[in-house]
Amino acid sequence: MDTNTALDILWILIAGILVFFMQAGFTLVETGFTRSKNTVNIIMKNIMDFVIGTLGFWLIGYTIMYGDDISNIIGNPSLFFDKADEMHSLFFQTVFCATSATIVSGAIAERTKFSTYLIFSLMMTVLIYPISGHWVWQGDGWLTDLGFIDFAGSSVVHMVGGCAAIIAAKLVGPRIGKYINGKSAAIPGHNLLYGALGVFILWLGWFGFNGGSQLAFSGDSANAVAGIIITTNIAAAAGGLAALVVTWLQFGKPDISMTLNGILGGLVGITAGTAAVSPEGALAIGLICGVVVVYAIEFIDKKLKIDDPVGAISVHGVCGGLGTILVGVFAKEGGLIYGGGFHLLGVQTIGVAAIAAWALSISFVVLYILKKTIGLRVSAKEEIDGLDEHEHGISAYNQ
Amino acid sequence: MDTNTALDILWILIAGILVFFMQAGFTLVETGFTRSKNTVNIIMKNIMDFVIGTLGFWLIGYTIMYGDDISNIIGNPSLFFDKADEMHSLFFQTVFCATSATIVSGAIAERTKFSTYLIFSLMMTVLIYPISGHWVWQGDGWLTDLGFIDFAGSSVVHMVGGCAAIIAAKLVGPRIGKYINGKSAAIPGHNLLYGALGVFILWLGWFGFNGGSQLAFSGDSANAVAGIIITTNIAAAAGGLAALVVTWLQFGKPDISMTLNGILGGLVGITAGTAAVSPEGALAIGLICGVVVVYAIEFIDKKLKIDDPVGAISVHGVCGGLGTILVGVFAKEGGLIYGGGFHLLGVQTIGVAAIAAWALSISFVVLYILKKTIGLRVSAKEEIDGLDEHEHGISAYNQ
Amino acid sequence: MDTNTALDILWILIAGILVFFMQAGFTLVETGFTRSKNTVNIIMKNIMDFVIGTLGFWLIGYTIMYGDDISNIIGNPSLFFDKADEMHSLFFQTVFCATSATIVSGAIAERTKFSTYLIFSLMMTVLIYPISGHWVWQGDGWLTDLGFIDFAGSSVVHMVGGCAAIIAAKLVGPRIGKYINGKSAAIPGHNLLYGALGVFILWLGWFGFNGGSQLAFSGDSANAVAGIIITTNIAAAAGGLAALVVTWLQFGKPDISMTLNGILGGLVGITAGTAAVSPEGALAIGLICGVVVVYAIEFIDKKLKIDDPVGAISVHGVCGGLGTILVGVFAKEGGLIYGGGFHLLGVQTIGVAAIAAWALSISFVVLYILKKTIGLRVSAKEEIDGLDEHEHGISAYNQ
């Protein structure tokens, strides 16, 4: 193998390792933003996510996504993927897939049956995620043909997770005590330091998430990756700043949980266009997502009355879709403000709509069946006592 | 230096940095699985492990292991290793050595004298670990000559640590309150989130541990490393899945601490054969280790009545040995199920037996002397009050 | 781009990502070493640091530091840095700048106004740090011309942070209850595990901090980086060991918080000379800094009566300056003990004095103005109740 190819593989593997670590970040964020009586359950869901993702994606998910194209819609599935010279790719795609699955976990935390969750997680891994992924990233998918840009997965990974999350959170219903006489109550997370550490780890992992999606490092890719890391970092910072300022002005205090969500919103938002926009564009996308995430959380919580303990729907669903569409505005080539007209913007919107339609409808079908069969939700007693005691027989914190 | 060599060194350094981070993972796992009154002590042991490992291995350990061979048994020792073009190797081997030493810490947690532990840790670093390591990895050792395969150290690192751990745990005796009328009591860990975060960090570090052991990246090594990362990841997932299923069936609840141990068991088990087996082989090894670790923990706890608070003996000792032997079954070249006959299996078994014999006997000698001289154990009062108060004069958690 | 250049950029980016993660380390150390009622505030300061650093350094700080030289004093500022082939450099320098800013946060923890802190953090980013940085690292600065060696920033990053910290801690005054009848009281940190995890993460990041400062990896740089990682690691270990021994002898118990500070002291100390000294030199520097940090903390606390909850002034300020000067003693080329005479030692001392003078005086001016205008400190009531309740309206820990 020539040195350039080895260099490319090295970067993809390292980036994949960074993305792997995001699982720890998600675990921390979800744990920190929920109550201590459900900590074991949240940990278990996040771990098993990745376990199922690893096995399921290798078993069949990878080829559904990246196998030879069938009618621009789906890859040709084959079992136990085993091409020795694509192992780095299998790894990188596996950690992406697991990210998408894990997003749902936060939105339905503190009330969902563990066994049901595991089954849904498997469906994400082998069905929901790979199919829309194929449309965009396999090379022959119909969205690729249209010219749709989702560089690292604002839509393919995050919005798909966010769409599954909103369906799941709606079907499973709000936590007991969340809506009292139709008014939304605050249920503060039990350890905001865990939340913050989780966000730092996610931010770290995102350099691999976006940078690795270049899928190369040699030649011109080196500068491209450096540029991606800068746009990623600027958007994250801008998202955090925007959320801080908005909450400070609106509630009189700089709100930590919103600031953290703002950072994540900025990261999700830049993911689609990270390679296509300038640092200034990244600043704009980050600021927009940081503001939007605050209002989206309020809207979903207070108007839609969907109970999303960690804000996963807003962060991943809303900012994922929005970030993808904004590529049509800020892309240096083809973006609206660079004189590219409305073409790219249109394509981006179509792509977002199509992926969202797929993810929403298939999630609904799968979850509705699960609801009617084994059920989505634990009993009220289990929920009030905490899932840790009943589902796992141990509490996370002892003497 | 040519680019390929630089690329190799880059990978080795990055892998070493990842392995370094495993120290934090061990600290978190051990802390989380024990009681809060001993947290400072556990942190200090894990930190000083690495401090001693760094200094001792550089001082003399490295040359005992990798120095010019003397009778296929030991390297030619020299002080203050200082070859400018082997510094990447010194670093990579140092972090490995520290891993081996740190394993013992968990098995004897909550009751061992700090000063004694430091001395033993030094002996691990400059004596116990480097000698058996020399047999396998220096190139001229007698096990290398036999054709023994332990790619990244299931035996050399983990089983050696596990063997020292069982001797130490036996000699130091169980914690007060662990066996009441001969029945094993549960002493739950004080923070399972720390345990889980630790496992994530260890899993992360293991990509460096196994992948870095290729000791190269250029040319064909790139695909080899990618393959290693896949087998590592699959075995970890399989180990976690197996432990989850076993505990769910057996105790009626999916047990978090066993699932975490199952993941570690899978990782330890695959370490020897990570480069030699296929993904399917990794799946098998992971599943086997995930099941075995559950029963090994029960056996050691309930039958042998050896008190190992974190399961280090089972995870590192048992799965380390087992994983090494299983290379004889699953190795694509020479493995039993690939028609390779019993030769490799025999060699693997001999190697495991020899290394275990060395580690068990030398650990016994060292620890027995320590027991009879300065003593292994704190007083009952110190143990009941917690080591933090008496050994370090401060508790880990305050207002 | 040729492969060697790509390799260089790869290393710089990876090193930068590691340094980024140090922000999480600082957050954990500062949180762990302070009281739980101020946790949200500390998290917010550390996050906003990095947010401001990212935006401010890109906006103008980078060119003030690295822009075309004006009279050997300052770079030629220009807005919104956007050179496509220097993005890796912008990233690497941004994370360095944020490190310098974040040091101050710890020294003034638990009593400082959040809004004031944000303004000061911006001043660090766009004014204080870049100017002295220019003198040493831009290539045409007056200290570069003198032959001053500060390879990775013992002075440029850490001592500058430490100088700002001492001024800030002095001007903001001690925490209520810290000095009772002129006697210093102990205010133990609320979670030493966080502190330890933070130190592990900082140690991890330091491999990128020092290793990345080679700013290349191809050719001879590979071995140079490996050597840097070894000297970094040895100095850290030596610092921890020295602090452990000193506290054990002096207070009768091995003190965890001093041991952790010793490690950080060793890391800060080696940063200037990491590429210039031998492993033995690193050992010496680490040991010296580990001893000095213990006494410096005592001196600042008990004699100067400056309240520095995390020891930032001693770790970063004292060890930063000391480590830089010690290059004049231990540098293999030009160092005193290698027969290089007093020239280098003199240059190092001048450099340290100049940078300290700059950082102390400009920090004083900025902070004095802030004190007289919007004020540095929260009200006594806010401080006693905790900053989390009043500044952020939420406590970090809930049920």
Place this chain on the structure above:
Amino acid sequence: MKKIEAIIRKSKFGEVKNALHQIEVNFFSYWDVTGVGNEKEGHVYRGISYSTSDIQRRFLSIVVSDAFLDRTVQVILKSAYTGEVGDGKIFVSDVSEAYRIRTGERDEISLK
């Protein structure tokens, strides 16, 4: 004046609190305790099944005027009830003096 000490299930706290508010008992203090009693809880940890009678509970301390005693006790008896072993206990004892720190008011008047 009487002090009512109620040891209840944590999961029933919300109901008890609402019920108290409904009869205008708006002042009390509570904290978490471990209770030892008839109830046993089964756990499994690392392959060891064990049952413990040390169970997390919430302890409420409420000082009321004599006139309020009965209805307060009744309301707790009702709202903390599940009927399963482990519902907890209520203890009543005398309080001889009471003060509101803010005003210095004494006894019954300090409880309003």
Place this chain on the structure above:
Amino acid sequence: MKKIEAIIRKSKFGEVKNALHQIEVNFFSYWDVTGVGNEKEGHVYRGISYSTSDIQRRFLSIVVSDAFLDRTVQVILKSAYTGEVGDGKIFVSDVSEAYRIRTGERDEISLK
């Protein structure tokens, strides 16, 4: 002998403790409780503004001889005072027996 139970602001604990030491009340136990009362605390969490009357407080339990009762109560009334809603309460009740475990000493003598 009397048991004094004082529920005070956490931020006033230092002052109360010093004041108690000054009148030589050097023995007591304390823990953190949540208090429900007149005081309300405003919070914002994720865009939801809410106010809670569940506030962190410190609970002091002090057993004193009858002779010490008055001055102890007075000292707490004074040192825990801020004048704002939420200063807390003091309750006094009878204690019939007291023992020092170390010596087996009983009643008043065990309190010295």
Place this chain on the structure above:
Amino acid sequence: MKKIEAIIRKSKFGEVKNALHQIEVNFFSYWDVTGVGNEKEGHVYRGISYSTSDIQRRFLSIVVSDAFLDRTVQVILKSAYTGEVGDGKIFVSDVSEAYRIRTGERDEISLK
């Protein structure tokens, strides 16, 4: 009925609990408190040596029928004893009413 409040060393809790079980006192509640008293604990933090009289203790609250009072006190006195300063205290006071929430049973019968 009597309420026994015992403030003991955390490290003695296991023994006390076993001793109570042996005389069939199987019902009580406990929580962790900080005790201020004669005992001093030396600490060093970051080079500052200090000694504190604020020490972690366990607080047991046990309501028993009058008949059980003596033996319960005796058993605690014995099992919590080390002889060193800081063993703790036992306080006894009257309880006028007791209820078992599960059954509504009152007074002595609710304590069985």
